[in-house]
Amino acid sequence: MAGVYDFTATSLAGQEIPLQRFEGQVLLIVNTASACGFTPQYRGLQALHQALGPRGFSVLGFPCNQFGSQEPGDAAQIEQFCSSNYAVSFPMFAKIDVNGHNAHPLYQYLKGEKSGLLGASIKWNFTKFLVDRSGKVVARHAPTAKPEGLTREIEALL
Template sequence: MKFYDLQATKPDGTMLPMRDLQGKVVLVVNTATRCGLAPQFDEMEALHQRFAPQGLVVLGFPSNQFMNQEPESDAKLEEVCRINHGVTFQLTRKVDVNGAEAHPVFKFLKDELKGTLGNSIKWNFTKFLVGRDGIPFKRYAPTTKPAKIAPDIQKLLEGKL
């Protein structure tokens, strides 16, 4: 299984094949609107605004697996993210990131980039950076602020990593 073989479902029900992102640098993040880390939506949007013209795609995968911090419906999620954080980057339908029902994108990324304490996602806002070639580059902790990832994004976009 490769990254470009996978797909996700947008909140409106249309499919987003990862193959459509070939040649892009992709930041995959599991999100939750009621998490204490939700201000990271603002920083993720800033990365999107800064780097999208150079080839960055930010994908937010909402998940309700951590203390029910994402209770919103798929339709409401987009609205909340847009109104509260100005989000214009792509969100998906709510997914599981751990367990038997974990979304294939997260199964793949967790297998490719292990965490410090095993494969599982420990909390909302775990981040994965995927290079233009579809190869997962690095996994970042939930507490890693998106702005701290900017140098890695820049290097991947410039082909320096």
């Protein structure tokens, strides 16, 4: 059976990154967008990454343009936006689809492991999947869930 660590994703710089690189860490995997009402959550995601990273935690950001075309930029524009506006230092990956026939295999897996309130499909940007150190998807949080509100849940897995 496939697990989170069996997938590979392309970084914003165009490098193939095996997610096995994050094995043993608690992960928060988030589909992101630069022009969304939830975009300020980058601040909270970065704060979590900084505060809990030394204990074995990482945020993984996956830009997606499937919801209201709220991530229209290319990789360079996304990187520039994230670094200049939110000083993002957590791994950001190339823009992907999270729904439909072209959905990234990682997201096909994540949705299969934890459905949302209205089914498996991702409903909007900043849906969050929490993964434990063994690579098991333990929770799915709606876009309205603020990153800072997940601190206790993440700490319990560290």
